[in-house]
Amino acid sequence: MDIPDTSSNPASHSSTGTNACGVLLAAKSINKNFAEKKILENISLTIEEGQIVTLIGPNGAGKTTLVRIALGLLQPDSGSIYHRPALRIGYMPQRVHVEPTLPLTVNRFLQLANRQDKALLSSTLEDLKISHLEGRQLTAISGGELQRVLLARALLRKPELLILDEPAQGVDLAGQAELYQLISEISDRHRCGVLMISHDLHLVMSSTDEVICLNHHICCHGKPEHVTNDPAYLNLFGANASQNLAVYTHHHDHDHELGGSVKEHLND
Amino acid sequence: MIDSMVLFFTMDFVLYALAAGISLAFVAGPLGSFIVWRRMSYFGDTLAHSALLGIALGLLTDSNPQLSIIVSCLLFAFLLTLLDRRPSISTDTLLGILAHSSLALGVVVLALADSVRVDLEAYLFGALLTIGSADLIWVLVVVSVVAIVLSVFWNDFVSITVHAEIAEIEGKNVNRLNLILVLLIALTIAVSMKIVGVLLITSLLIIPPAAARSMATTPEQMAVRASIIGCISVVLGLVSAFYFDVPVGPSIVVVATLIFLVFYFYPNVLKTRN
Numbered sequence: 001m002d003i004p005d006t007s008s009n010p011a012s013h014s015s016t017g018t019n020a021c022g023v024l025l026a027a028k029s030i031n032k033n034f035a036e037k038k039i040l041e042n043i044s045l046t047i048e049e050g051q052i053v054t055l056i057g058p059n060g061a062g063k064t065t066l067v068r069i070a071l072g073l074l075q076p077d078s079g080s081i082y083h084r085p086a087l088r089i090g091y092m093p094q095r096v097h098v099e100p101t102l103p104l105t106v107n108r109f110l111q112l113a114n115r116q117d118k119a120l121l122s123s124t125l126e127d128l129k130i131s132h133l134e135g136r137q138l139t140a141i142s143g144g145e146l147q148r149v150l151l152a153r154a155l156l157r158k159p160e161l162l163i164l165d166e167p168a169q170g171v172d173l174a175g176q177a178e179l180y181q182l183i184s185e186i187s188d189r190h191r192c193g194v195l196m197i198s199h200d201l202h203l204v205m206s207s208t209d210e211v212i213c214l215n216h217h218i219c220c221h222g223k224p225e226h227v228t229n230d231p232a233y234l235n236l237f238g239a240n241a242s243q244n245l246a247v248y249t250h251h252h253d254h255d256h257e258l259g260g261s262v263k264e265h266l267n268d
Numbered sequence: 269m270i271d272s273m274v275l276f277f278t279m280d281f282v283l284y285a286l287a288a289g290i291s292l293a294f295v296a297g298p299l300g301s302f303i304v305w306r307r308m309s310y311f312g313d314t315l316a317h318s319a320l321l322g323i324a325l326g327l328l329t330d331s332n333p334q335l336s337i338i339v340s341c342l343l344f345a346f347l348l349t350l351l352d353r354r355p356s357i358s359t360d361t362l363l364g365i366l367a368h369s370s371l372a373l374g375v376v377v378l379a380l381a382d383s384v385r386v387d388l389e390a391y392l393f394g395a396l397l398t399i400g401s402a403d404l405i406w407v408l409v410v411v412s413v414v415a416i417v418l419s420v421f422w423n424d425f426v427s428i429t430v431h432a433e434i435a436e437i438e439g440k441n442v443n444r445l446n447l448i449l450v451l452l453i454a455l456t457i458a459v460s461m462k463i464v465g466v467l468l469i470t471s472l473l474i475i476p477p478a479a480a481r482s483m484a485t486t487p488e489q490m491a492v493r494a495s496i497i498g499c500i501s502v503v504l505g506l507v508s509a510f511y512f513d514v515p516v517g518p519s520i521v522v523v524a525t526l527i528f529l530v531f532y533f534y535p536n537v538l539k540t541r542n
Binding site for chain 1: 305306435438477484486
């Protein structure tokens with residue numbers, strides 16, 4: 001029922017009017033059940049060149065399932081996925097577990113994506129400010145550093161579409177804002193489309209074109225300012241969700257307090 | 269003593285044993301590293317145990333024993349990967365059932381076929397000193413095939429081991445690569461049988477990489493060092509088998525275990541001079 005109509009969205013970068021060939025990925029009427037339980041119901045979405053689409057929703061809403069279907073890692077029960085022919089995707093999974101028995105430096109990990117282009121490797125590391133990590137073991141870096149390394153691996157594929165499953169996971173609040181800013185810059189610079197999952201709408205607001213609020217079905221979608229005032233969004237995240245936003249801007253420098261309050265709000 | 273040792277190491281059957289043992293240890297390094305990284309040691313055990321069933325069936329049908337081991341190992345490896353794709357069954361339990369039932373079935377079939385006398389102990393614990401030139405050729409052919417395929421697909425194998433889904437998005441055929449890797453392990457196990465025997469094969473594959481872990485910062489370093497440790501274990505195992513008059517297969521495994529223990533408790537033992 002809900003095809004997010006990006007052409008009517010002023011924030012969308014599809015100003016050239018060449019929508020048809022700018023579409024990188026289109027999902028149409030996706031349904032998916034796990035053991036008789038409906039996980040995804042009639043989901044449709046499109047991502048165009050240079051457009052950032054953010055999926056938000058509570059835990060267990062089916063966000064990761066939708067992303068895995070969009071990637072082609074999982075087959076939907078019904079519905080279809082269109083990828084632009086020869087589409088290069090950079091994928092950053094939610095969790096990466098590195099076997100402690102497997103010795104792996106950051107450099108060797110990144111070479112798995114692209115062995116030839118050494119110049120691209122060093123410029124990507126510089127862009128993400130992780131050049132100093134190159135010789136470190138993957139198991140010996142912090143969660144925030146690991147997220148940047150994963151983003152670097154995705155970028156080394158020279159992607160036309162970036163698919164990021166909670167890219168800011170394990171990153172502190174200041175780092176999260178910076179990371180989303182970085183993703184937005186990357187999208188602008190390379191004109192690549194981005195589909196990402198996030199828990200915190202207020203953090204991604206400034207860097208996203210389209211928000212899809214998911215709870216097994218699409219509750220609401222549109223520009224971030226529009227979604228925050230949508231009754232369906234308020235219903236899903238509690239009436240104080242938009243108040244939290246105000247709190248956030250007010251107590252900008254109290255990260256430790258806020259960290260607690262944000263978590264509380266997510267568990268609702 | 270020295271003289272007899274020199275004599276020992278110039279005898280044909282000892283040279284065959286050395287050549288077979290060292291070339292197997294050479295590929296067991298990288299291949300065993302994958303078994304360690306992917307937590308497949310139980311899988312290797314199951315394959316090795318099923319090899320005994322292969323021998324029994326080979327004897328019953330009067331076919332080439334080496335060929336029947338290889339065919340049955342490859343067949344079992346293929347079946348196990350098929351079962352592995354059904355997540356509803358506990359792989360651990362399934363492997364446990366298959367490993368011991370195929371071993372038991374192999375022993376029973378061998379006992380029933382009383383027209384042929386089989387040295388069961390040789391298959392269980394290995395008989396490196398009895399291998400002839402035909403066996404050596406089998407080993408060298410299989411080792412060459414395994415080494416070539418490993419080097420061609422090395423980066424792909426490392427990639428699917430680190431993160432299968434990223435590898436798939438990057439265009440790797442994960443299922444096919446998994447199958448190739450498992451078949452390589454099956455081939456190696458099949459020709460290792462005569463060297464260390466059904467019960468000790470997995471240890472030859474996993475102990476050298478485990479010993480090499482503390483000395484390595486990349487997968488390649490770990491694989492190469494595991495090969496070196498494996499080769500040293502084979503040579504020292506043969507020497508000590510001669511010196512103490514003990515079975516060769518188990519003494520190779522004992523030497524490898526001692527090396528593992530040294531590096532486990534003193535990970536910097538080789539670094540102090542730098």
